[in-house]
Amino acid sequence: MSEHEPVVDLQLDRAHSSRIYDYFLGGKTNFLADRMAAGSVLGVFPAALVAARINREFMHRATRALAASGMRQFLDIGTGIPTAPNLHDIAQGIAPDSRVVYTDNDPIVLAHAAALLRSTPEGRTAYVQADVHDPEGILTAPRLLDTLDLRRPVALSLNALMHFVPDDGQDRAHDIVERLKAALPSGSTLTMTHATPDFSPAAMDKIIKIYAEAGTRLQFRSRAAFRRFFDGWELLEPGVTLSHQWRPDHPDDATHVTDAEAASYAAVARKP
Secondary structure, X not given: OOOOOOOOOOOOOOOOHHHHHHHHOOOOOOOHHHHHHHHHHHHHOOOHHHHHHHHHHHHHHHHHHHHHOOOOEEEEEOOOOOOOOOHHHHHHHHOXXXXXXXXXXXXXXXXXXXXXXXXXXXXXXXXEEOOOOOHHHHHOOHHHHHHOOOOOOOEEEEEOOHHHOOOOOOOHHHHHHHHHHHOOOOOOEEEEEEEOOOOOHHHHHHHHHHHHHOOOOOOOOOHHHHHXXXXXXXXXXXXXXXXXXXXXXXXXXXXXXXXXXXXXXXXXXXXX
């Protein structure tokens, strides 16, 4: 490192949501604070490992479906730790010319960004250090604009992200998503998953408290609140489902966990 390069504070002494998620997925980019928080979550919600895995599998299926339908530009906000396969691995596996931009606000994701930039020769990937609370900052980032053409359809992914945006009485999460949606042209898509308290309210309330003690605020939302994120866009079949029930690869996959174990809604919609 040269004397002119900034030093990145990885904040390893505090748990971070993306590293906790990495632990649930069986990844190796997590640390003691993350594992302690993850252990507390598993103590009140043992299905967290299952929920994380089926959320990740939904991302794979949705990305494959969009790439197969012709989408060639992808914007993944809140990508998390690069636990392979990542979105670009899936998209470029279907369409090698796919262009993918990842964004996250975790400093350790920045440190590992090189793992996200291994594109096919025909395609391209880029990483933007940014926060979803500043959607305009994401959409105007030079690296994003150098990689994606916002005049053409973009597949926006907000997987397991917006429950980290509490409303504080101001409908903040829906406002952020609407600002992102407004910037994308007709034919763009929105892919989302979001944790819900609808099936295990007591356990979900305990998880909120565990994350708060680790310095991260959460707000889980109902099915109706999740459905509102897609207002004005056309839901693709089968509409709003639990994460393991959206176009399963095999029929049995939609029944191998309970609704309470999934604890997360999922949907994909297209802008008219």
